[in-house]
Amino acid sequence: MADEIPLSLMINGTTRALTVAPERTLLDVLREDLRATGTRRGCDQGSCGACMVLVDGEPVFSCLSLAVTLRGRAITTIEGVDAGGELHPVQRALVEHGAVQCGFCMSGIVLTAKALLERNPHPTVEEIRHALGSNVCRCSGYVKVVEAIASLGKRPGEKASSEERS
C-alpha cells in the first residue's frame, strides 16, 4: 500500500494542508484535491507546458513535480496571477493582441511569460521565443503570443521589431 504523507504546500501565498501519496504530482494535487483546474493536464511528459507553474518564481512542469518534494517552496498557479480581479498585464496583452486561441495552453504561457518579464523586463523577440520553448500551442504560429509579450517589454519610443511589422 502506498504511504500517505501529510504536508503543507504554499500555493499562491496560502498554506494548504494535504495528505498525498508520494507518487502524486503537483498537477494531480492542484486539479483533483484543490479543484484548481486552471493548471491544465496536457502530455504528462513535460513536453507541452500546459501544466506550467512557478516554483520560487521559476517555470517548472507540475506534471513532473512530485508534490511531496515541494514543501517550503512558493508555488504560483494561474489562479494566483491576477490582482484583485484585474487581469495580469501578460493576460491583458494576450487578449489585446488576440493571442488567446482555444486557451488550453494559455495558463502555462502566462506563467512562463510572467517569469521571463520579472527576470528580464525588456526581452528581445529571440529571448521570448527561447523562454517559450517549453510551451506548445497547437492553434497558432505563436506570432501574436510573442507580439503580446514583446509589447510589455518595450521601452518608451522603441521601434517595433521586424516580427511585429511582418
Add this chain to the structure above:
Amino acid sequence: MKYAEPETVEEGISLLAATEGARCLAGGVSLVAMMHAGQLAPEMLVSLHRIQELSAITENGEGLWLGAMVRHRTVAADTRLGGALEVVRGAAEQLAHPAIRNMATIGGSVALADPCTDLPGALVAASARVEIAGPGGRRLIPVEQLFVDRFRTCLARGELVTRLFLPRGTRGAVGHHLRFSRVSGDYPTVSISLVLAMRGDTCQEARVAVGSCGPVPLHLTEADQRLVGTRLGELEVAEAGRLLAQAAAPIDDVRGSAEYRRLLIPRLLGRALSLAREHTHG
C-alpha cells in the same frame, strides 16, 4: 510506493541498500515521466533534495566539483565553466527547454545514462570523473566507466552519485558542444562534444565524444590521435570523422536513420572543430 527524504548521503545509502527496487529521485524530469508512461514503478523513491552537500559547487586549482543535485540551469549560467569546461556549460545550456533545465540535475543526467541527451557526451569530452558513494565508502571513477549501456550504469545497489569533478585541463584548451536536432529543444539526432588545445596552428590535444550514436557516448582514442599533431586540415578531420562513423552504433528512429547519423558525424565534427578553433589562443 514508499518515499524517503534523507538528510545525509550515508542515510540515503542505507535506504537504497535496504530496499530492493529503490530509486533515487533527483530533478524528477525523466523518472516521473517514465513512471507516468508505465516504464518504471519503483518500490521506493529516495529523494535527494534535502541532502545539502549534493547541491554544492566548489573550485580548486585543478578544476570544479559539481554536486549531483546542481541543476542544468545553474551549470549553464556558471561562468567558472570556461575554457575546456565550456563543453559542459554549452551542453547544459542547449539541453531541452528552459523549464526542463530548471528541474533536471547533472547527477540525474549521468545516473539515468540516456545516451541521447547532451550531458553524457559532454562529460566524457571534458574527462569528468564521478564520485560514487556506497556502503563501502566513496570512489572516484572516469565518467566513461559509469556508462555501461543504454540507461545502465555501473552503480551497484546502495550506491549513489554524489558529485562530478571537471578538470580544467590543458592551459588554453577550449571546449565546444554542437548538437544537431530537428528543432531546438528536441533530443539531438547527433551531438559532438569536444575539447581542443592548439599550439600555434597545430593541434596539441583533442578529445571528441559523439552522442546519440550508440548505447554509450562514443569516444575513440584513435580518432583523437588522427587530429593531434596536425593542422586540422580537411583530410585529417575527414579521417577522424570516418573512424568515428565506422565505430558508431546508431539506431534508426524518428530523429534520423542510422545511415543519416553516420553521414552527419564527420560533417558535425568539422563544424565543431572550426567553432572551437575560433576560440582557441594556441
